Amino acid sequence: MASIDHDDTFRDVLARSGALEHHEPTVDLVASTMRRLPKAPPRVVARRAAARQILRRAITLLAVVLLLTPTTIGAFNVMRGIESPMGTIASATSQVNVRAALLAATSQRFDVSVIRGLVVALSWLVQMAAVVLTIGFWPRRSAAAGMTLLTAPLQALGIGFLATAALGVVAALLLFLLTATVIGLPVAALVVLLAHIPIALGIAVGARALGLRLSGHYPTHDFDRNLIAAAAALALPAALAMLFSASAAFLTLYLLAMPGIGALILSQGGMRPLLAAHTSHNRR
Amino acid sequence: MAEHADEDTLIKRSIDGDHAAFAQLMERYAGAVFNLAYRMLGNAHEAEDASQEIFLRVYTNLARFDQERRFSTWLLSIGSNYCIDRLRRRRFAWLTLDDTVLTIPNPGKGPEHSAIEREERDAVQKALLRLPPAYREIAVLRYWNDLSYEEICDVTGLPESTIKTRLHRARRMLADALRAESVVQEELPL
Numbered sequence: 092m093a094s095i096d097h098d099d100t101f102r103d104v105l106a107r108s109g110a111l112e113h114h115e116p117t118v119d120l121v122a123s124t125m126r127r128l129p130k131a132p133p134r135v136v137a138r139r140a141a142a143r144q145i146l147r148r149a150i151t152l153l154a155v156v157l158l159l160t161p162t163t164i165g166a167f168n169v170m171r172g173i174e175s176p177m178g179t180i181a182s183a184t185s186q187v188n189v190r191a192a193l194l195a196a197t198s199q200r201f202d203v204s205v206i207r208g209l210v211v212a213l214s215w216l217v218q219m220a221a222v223v224l225t226i227g228f229w230p231r232r233s234a235a236a237g238m239t240l241l242t243a244p245l246q247a248l249g250i251g252f253l254a255t256a257a258l259g260v261v262a263a264l265l266l267f268l269l270t271a272t273v274i275g276l277p278v279a280a281l282v283v284l285l286a287h288i289p290i291a292l293g294i295a296v297g298a299r300a301l302g303l304r305l306s307g308h309y310p311t312h313d314f315d316r317n318l319i320a321a322a323a324a325l326a327l328p329a330a331l332a333m334l335f336s337a338s339a340a341f342l343t344l345y346l347l348a349m350p351g352i353g354a355l356i357l358s359q360g361g362m363r364p365l366l367a368a369h370t371s372h373n374r375r
Numbered sequence: 376m377a378e379h380a381d382e383d384t385l386i387k388r389s390i391d392g393d394h395a396a397f398a399q400l401m402e403r404y405a406g407a408v409f410n411l412a413y414r415m416l417g418n419a420h421e422a423e424d425a426s427q428e429i430f431l432r433v434y435t436n437l438a439r440f441d442q443e444r445r446f447s448t449w450l451l452s453i454g455s456n457y458c459i460d461r462l463r464r465r466r467f468a469w470l471t472l473d474d475t476v477l478t479i480p481n482p483g484k485g486p487e488h489s490a491i492e493r494e495e496r497d498a499v500q501k502a503l504l505r506l507p508p509a510y511r512e513i514a515v516l517r518y519w520n521d522l523s524y525e526e527i528c529d530v531t532g533l534p535e536s537t538i539k540t541r542l543h544r545a546r547r548m549l550a551d552a553l554r555a556e557s558v559v560q561e562e563l564p565l
Binding site: 097098101102104105108110111113114115116117118120121123124125127128129131132133134136137140228229230231232234235355359360361362363364 | 389390391392394397398401402405406408409410413419422423426427430431434435436437438439468469470474476498499500517518519542546549550553
């Protein structure tokens, strides 16, 4: 009985504060759910959902097997001291030989400076395309992460540095094991590609932040000339570094991506941005 | 009684794939489902998305609904399980490919509410969000969805003694938080 009284007292306190008032959704929930409702009756939908779940589990299992099998074999090869396929390839054709052969083949037709210029332009365009595609795919999340970068730049840089270093260590370890076996080579190529996704995202967030700073108002989810200018400016250093070497270009890319990666982590992938007082004021 | 029979008819028609019947069922429970999601997740935008997902799950599982049970408690059990699941997955939410930003501030609530009242209400919501999800679920079902202990047992599948213990702890935590926010001054009987 006492428990029921306490229950009622508590309910009264909540009611007095207005906390028990019902909220109204801002959209018509029935209409929006109806638009997403499958055409088929529930039984069929349930069967399809079960099939999709089985498929998802099978794909996850396959991905784990694809990564674990060559990694384990690679680790085994390393322990037994078997020469890796990459080592064999490297000893057969050293990097210097490849470069000399390429130069010899191309310089017969083009001037070396023209080739360098083309490489710089191409890498600049590829980076620009990656940034524009990323921002086009995630306009809101990239803007939110960009605002986080403007709100806490030093924190983002620190976190980005640690995350990039951790990513580098993990990727290097995986690649070392995967390239120790022939079947690991395609998976290693995939790992290299996947490891560069956060880098592309980081550069895109950096471009977003620079674009927002240039435009001076928050938030803007659309492409404007400031954003294009920011993307072009951020893509330039790594492209110019290609004049020296590919590794210098990649190093520049990683350095430029760090603050953006940090902002992505801080804002949970742009879903929960950190906003400074002035930005949240401007958002209204 | 007539309403119950009517609901049974709507459920049967929905199981046969009648979308209009399912829309009527949704009309009846949209408010309850949205408010459950809002109190559990603490964000109106996310609650709208969650409510749609809950209704899609209800539709998918409708053929398995045991008509001996009350539809409302079955629906709320799907809703509260979904919200707890969503809270658990929140730390990995950033892995989704969706272009969603969850913390867009809501516009002002309108002139009819005083600033103090809004502040107090926000304080209750903040206090509620500080509760562990398992306690929050019971408190929301009891005070916001107005369910009896028996109905909460049906929704959660927990024994009544556990419900009472969790509710008592939830009340104590909420009362402490509300005193800290100066929403209540007096000692509440718990």
